[in-house]
Amino acid sequence: MYGGGYIFEESKNGKSEAEDSEKLERFESKIAAGEKIEPSDWMPAEYRKQLIRMIEQHAHSEIIGALPEGTWITRAPGFRRKLALMAKVQDEVGHAQLLYSAAETLGKPREDMINDLITGKSKYSNVFNYPAVTWADTAIIAWLIDAGAIINQVANSKGSYGPYCRALERICVEESFHLKYGHDNVVFLATGTPKQRDMVQEALIRWWPPIMHFFGPSDKISVHTETLMRWKVKMASNDDMRQKFLDMYVPKIWELGLTIPDPLLKKNETTGQWEYTEPDWNEFKKVINGDGPCNKERLAVRRNAEEKGEWVRRALMRKDERYTVPFA
């Protein structure tokens, strides 16, 4: 999964810090020409800051995202699903590893990032603050949340920062298998027994609002990101990605005879745009600021894992060795 709905920090006065104009010009023309920025290249402080923030949020989303699905590995019905779900969640943890490494090239050590996650300083995708109530929730997550993540990540893989793009390319290949797994799982439930059908319909109702929130606040109210788009940090607007998702997946959901809980949802054939009930952005803000149904639980689990594993990490340190962090 799972990079979606990044929360960018608004720069002071809406402008980036003063930079050497000559270097900045070279940097921007390089990006405009479609070249990648590499760790040893000069980059504006604001670019570095926002990239660390974005990649870090993405990495956190992967390890926190492993929790709601991970709890269902032990209950997966049958070998086929159990093995597939284990492999999927393992992939997500692997993505976190790749992404933390990509972010480290910008100068922030993994330990600091994880610390910022468990102290609540750094965010992760809002969808993982909702519970996976039944087995069908895991099917909806694997299909639709991963689908949303792919839209976001394919766009970002064409961004300007080399290590992040390369990590994303690999991640997207794996995500496409998750999507297939999720879709297959939903198809089995939607075309299965009445109990299975009810399960998956209820899960879709539960997950629709978080899915609509997934791409982040509407462009009308979100932080201005023109500079970030010019620097190819942010590659598409939140609303554009949401439209793309609706275009690709609403017909597939309807095809399975499932009901999407939004009576206003329809495609305007004249504009080619989807019309929908505006998601509750106050709820989104509330959850992102820590007051969702599972925020405390997710962070507590993560904190517990970190605390329990501390002796292992410490045991690996040797007094006579020096430890360095890339580019810090």
Next chain:
Amino acid sequence: MNGINDFTEIQTEAAKNLLYRLADDQLILGHRNSECTGLGPILEEDIAFSSMAQDKLGHSQALYQLLHNMGEKDPDTIAFTRKVNEYKCCHLVEYPIGEYDFSLMRHFLFDMSEAIRFNMLSSSSFEPLAKIARKFKGELKYHTMHAVTWINQLGTGSGESPFRIQKSLDVCFPLALGIFEPSKYEETLISEKIFFGEKALQEKWLEAVIPVLKNAGLVIPDIENVTAAYGGREGIHTEYLKPLIDEMTEVYKIDTGAEW
């Protein structure tokens, strides 16, 4: 070389009993190790445990499939619908994951026995099992490499690590001896060259694990004064197995007529 149809009744019974023991161990330990997903002490270990858990699950599925070919039910039905006392796993695999030191020590002691067991079985007279064993061997090589590396690192690590690892060894050792609980079919298995027997396996296992543990600075429990945790092979289990099975089959049992 024997195929499925070359066995007498007693030989078939003996082979099936062996397969159930092996497959149930793999299933339950694979399940336990998968509980570590997302909770590992470092990301790399999280990924490694998940990878090995998937191998174990795959091994159990292959062994149940062989049982199915011998006339038993299909792998899902065997794994997900039996009563607790019908499982033949040893007690070691049933225990909750506990802290990382326990999970690691269990992984080391169990996988070392598996590596030797499947190495022995790769020359079994029962060709379908020998074929499976040859395939598993290749995967288990990485499991034992992983386990030995970590036992070494943590046995000689700084801080509380050596103490924790020693404590886990003391807890796991009697449980691990339960892996080698002999069955009533030992003689048939040995005389028919289906399997060389649990006693022979235990000896080889001790020869393999003791040097690694010593090298990691650990004190080996006195085997004469340790009571092996037997019972699992006869369907007598610890209090931990039933909740595990209940959880594992929770969704499957929502609708037994459903295809998931």
